[in-house]
Amino acid sequence: MSASRRSGTTDELGPEEPEPGGAELLAALLDGMDAALCAFDADGVVTHWNREAERILGWSAAEAVGRRGFAGWAVRTADAEEVEARLLSAMEAHGRQVHEFALLTKDGGRVLVRTQSAAVRGGDGKPSGVYCAFSEVHAQIDLERSIALSEALFENASWGVVLVDADLRPAVANEHAARALGMGRTALLGRPLGELLGQGVEELESALSHVLAEGAPPAPAEMWVSVRATESGEPERRCWRSGFLRLASPLAEEPVPLGVGWLFLDVTEAKQTEQDAAQLRFRSQQLHRAARAAGECEDPTEAATVQLDFALAGFADHALIDLVAGDEDPVRLVRAAATPAGAPGPCLPVAKAGLPVRYLEGHPAPQCVERVGSVRASAGTAPPERAREWAAARQWPEDSVHALCAVLRSRGRTLGVVTFLRGASRTQFERADATYAESVAARVAASLDLAEALDAG
Numbered sequence: 001m002s003a004s005r006r007s008g009t010t011d012e013l014g015p016e017e018p019e020p021g022g023a024e025l026l027a028a029l030l031d032g033m034d035a036a037l038c039a040f041d042a043d044g045v046v047t048h049w050n051r052e053a054e055r056i057l058g059w060s061a062a063e064a065v066g067r068r069g070f071a072g073w074a075v076r077t078a079d080a081e082e083v084e085a086r087l088l089s090a091m092e093a094h095g096r097q098v099h100e101f102a103l104l105t106k107d108g109g110r111v112l113v114r115t116q117s118a119a120v121r122g123g124d125g126k127p128s129g130v131y132c133a134f135s136e137v138h139a140q141i142d143l144e145r146s147i148a149l150s151e152a153l154f155e156n157a158s159w160g161v162v163l164v165d166a167d168l169r170p171a172v173a174n175e176h177a178a179r180a181l182g183m184g185r186t187a188l189l190g191r192p193l194g195e196l197l198g199q200g201v202e203e204l205e206s207a208l209s210h211v212l213a214e215g216a217p218p219a220p221a222e223m224w225v226s227v228r229a230t231e232s233g234e235p236e237r238r239c240w241r242s243g244f245l246r247l248a249s250p251l252a253e254e255p256v257p258l259g260v261g262w263l264f265l266d267v268t269e270a271k272q273t274e275q276d277a278a279q280l281r282f283r284s285q286q287l288h289r290a291a292r293a294a295g296e297c298e299d300p301t302e303a304a305t306v307q308l309d310f311a312l313a314g315f316a317d318h319a320l321i322d323l324v325a326g327d328e329d330p331v332r333l334v335r336a337a338a339t340p341a342g343a344p345g346p347c348l349p350v351a352k353a354g355l356p357v358r359y360l361e362g363h364p365a366p367q368c369v370e371r372v373g374s375v376r377a378s379a380g381t382a383p384p385e386r387a388r389e390w391a392a393a394r395q396w397p398e399d400s401v402h403a404l405c406a407v408l409r410s411r412g413r414t415l416g417v418v419t420f421l422r423g424a425s426r427t428q429f430e431r432a433d434a435t436y437a438e439s440v441a442a443r444v445a446a447s448l449d450l451a452e453a454l455d456a457g
Helices: 020-030 051-057 075-092 135-157 176-181 201-214 268-295 298-312 364-371 384-393 432-457
Strands: 036-041 048-049 097-104 109-121 127-138 160-164 169-173 221-227 234-247 256-265 318-324 333-338 376-380 402-410 412-423
Touching: 020 364, 036 051, 048 127, 075 097, 075 109, 097 298, 097 376, 109 135, 109 160, 109 221, 109 402, 127 135, 169 176, 176 256, 201 221, 201 234, 201 256, 234 268, 268 298, 268 333, 268 432, 298 333, 298 432, 333 412, 364 376, 364 412, 376 412, 402 432, 412 432
Parallel strands: none
Antiparallel strands: 036 048, 036 127, 097 109, 109 127, 160 169, 160 256, 221 234, 234 256, 318 333, 318 412, 376 402, 402 412
16 A cells, blocks of 8 residues: 555554455555544654655655664654654653754755654554654744734734625624724624625625635725714714735635635725815816906806806706895895706806895805805705705705805905705715805905996996
């Protein structure tokens, strides 16, 4: 046989083989193992030698089986006595013995190995030999490093690590990932990703499916997601820079997917800063373009509406201009210009009937004039029908959901108010939006003030 020495009646490490083929079965089992295995009888003669031992040292089973100890071939002569004593000492010890020493390969090289040896006992309970499993130390160190790395990733990493199984459900998650997803490490295991994330879950599942089928993408991907489990109860929108690794079983001849390693880092603040800077650049460019276009207008009122047309780009869906009529209290406002209520279009002057707009008490536009400052209003997450009623009650286009009113002032006088309106597909107006709206309002007010002066003249 290839991995052990045959015996006519009794093998050195056991009784006579009970049936034909038993030795071949033992050899096949030994040769199929990933560990290097060898065995010695009570006199230190090699009785078994498997294929992994052949691979590491280069000595075939035919060359190894039958030799006494490692002296003169698998270890240096000067080390042979010590090595043999260590190996055979296992016959007198309880449990396994672990040693490290250098062996010689067939081509004369040296390999540092780690051995685990234990006694083989016969039917009478007395030791009849020693079996020895050994591996290259660097392979063992690599394994230990891999295990240590895995434990560190799942315990101490400063980014999220989630092992997603082939059904796209979390199987293992580290503490950082659990905090980011708003659940305990065990609570999120086995849950569909749709229960953990809202916005962005389809994109994430698509990426995971692609990795399972095709392998990891060449670069990390930035994904905007909303986390369902938050302390406030409202989904929290985050940007996660994500990397993916397809995990396959190292024990199978053909790659068998075990799942996907998903690593992510929260870059929301950095992306938000980046977006804010890009938005600020764009708005500054729009103001510059608006000033140049308005400078070409002969009619100051037309220049005011041109300013609004440039301001609407990427900012709002509609714009309205209401001018103060007289010095009465409460304030009366007259509609002077508006964008079309249906499809998007340019802001145009309306017929000058001089009739005030009948705003309800507490309407944002009169409040803006009274406070001499911007006012924001929103229908929030109201159902579409309620949102239309909310807009109609304020005499805004029915698709309006968010509003921002900025006061029109020029040379110390309040001329009126400009109202910017957004639909449901856009986010609410924020403080930075109010600053931009006030800059636009100042330019519009200057044009309207000039138009009023010309009319008076």
